[in-house]
Amino acid sequence: MSSMNKQKIVDSVPQKGFFGHPKGLFTLFFTEFWERFSYYGMRAILVFYMYYEVSKGGLGLEEGTALAIMSIYGSLVYMSGVIGGWLADRIFGTSKAVFYGGIFIMFGHIALSFPGSLSLFFVSMVLIVVGTGLLKPNVSTVVGEMYSENDTRRDAAFSIFYMGINLGAFIAPLIVGSLMESKGFHWGFAAAAIGMFLGLVVFMLTKKKNLGLAGTYVPNPLNAREKKKYGLIVGAVVVALAIILGTTIPAGLFTLDVFINIVGIFGIVVPTIYFIVMYYSPKTTATERSRVLAYIPLFISAVMFWSIQEQGSTILAAYADKRTQLDFMGISISPAWFQSLNPLFIILLAPVFAWMWVKLGDRQPSIPKKFSFGLLFAGLSFLVILLPAQMGGEGSLVNPLWLVLSYFIVVLGELCLSPVGLSATTKLAPEAFSAQTMSLWFLASAGAQALNAQLVRFYSPENETIYFGSIGGMAIALGVILFLISPMIQRAMKGVK
Structure with a gap:
């Protein structure tokens, strides 16, 4: 998409009307609000649904298996964003991707709402994975399209959107x-x-008035030859998968462990391929190549951060269910309620961080330094979990306020890294790969959860000290390294701040 078309999109969007931001931010704010209500509501109870006994309404899976499935599901949700970004960039644009994705997600949750078999459970997971892959990266891309590259409101807009x-x-x-x-x-x-x-209703009723041309352009459309080429590739892949699964599943060769390992490999290979393709593409300029290189250490840091943060819905969820006092101060606490702590702290602190970045202006820390702070806080959040076991002894139920403190600390890191990462991605992305680079950003979460699918196997109440201590220590060490090399990364960004 040319610079002229980018400016045409910006000019088509009413620029004042939502906290001093474009009116379209209202549409995207509430569309994403309801989509995240849908996703996180389901995720808050999903791991319990898997490992609770059938007599309690669950599926009765073994706990370790449930934790691994939860991580792999999270990985596939974000990995599917690659396909969603590619479809938006090459075929139908980001606005239609958001709408189609919402339809898939809604039907996935409808499938879960009916008591059924394990097979129906996996069908619903496929629908939600495909739908989130279409919606999640593309709605963030539309936010970026509403602002010119030099608009100082951009970082603040992503913080509001994130709220x-x-x-x-x-x-x-x-x-x-x-x-x-x-x-x-x-x-x-x-x-x-x-x-x-409800998210789909908000989007459809307000997008025409508030979004203008944002989300309607296809930046790198397929030509007739490419349509034929990719059609043949998709057909060949479908046939190959049908043959492979049709022979390996009955023979007992394609097991859950094999699937987990395959997803883990994809979590590394797919983003690597994307970086190589973007860097060597003839559509990528010399300046954009330098920015791609600068993006790599940020991506690696994001994988480490999300590996810790995403364990809030797996390891810490099980910890809340089985290792935490759920009758506290006369209140009976649902273990699912702990999943509200992370977003609660973000709601309270996101305006503070947005105000702080605007107030500091050119004096604010660079993007790499913000990432390093995010890693330091993430590591500390895991080290905090070590304290109650050390003080109360192994096997004792811990005060729920320790979990509250851990979630609070990781949120400080998330606000240093996540909205800043979204904004940086829109600025560092090569022009021909705008939506796909946003998909690449979400691949950091995919890689992190693919990694977690392996890590959760090593967790047990008996080795909590080693588990939380080693992962937390690695995050802190990586944060220090990133801080030290941040000037080098900043120079490679070629003017992006």
């Missing part, structure tokens, strides 16, 4: 977790489906 995400994520576990306790799992999943439906 909308977390407002939905905060409310959802409280509602869905309460429904899980009082009505059962499937009522909770039904609430998630309703949330996605």
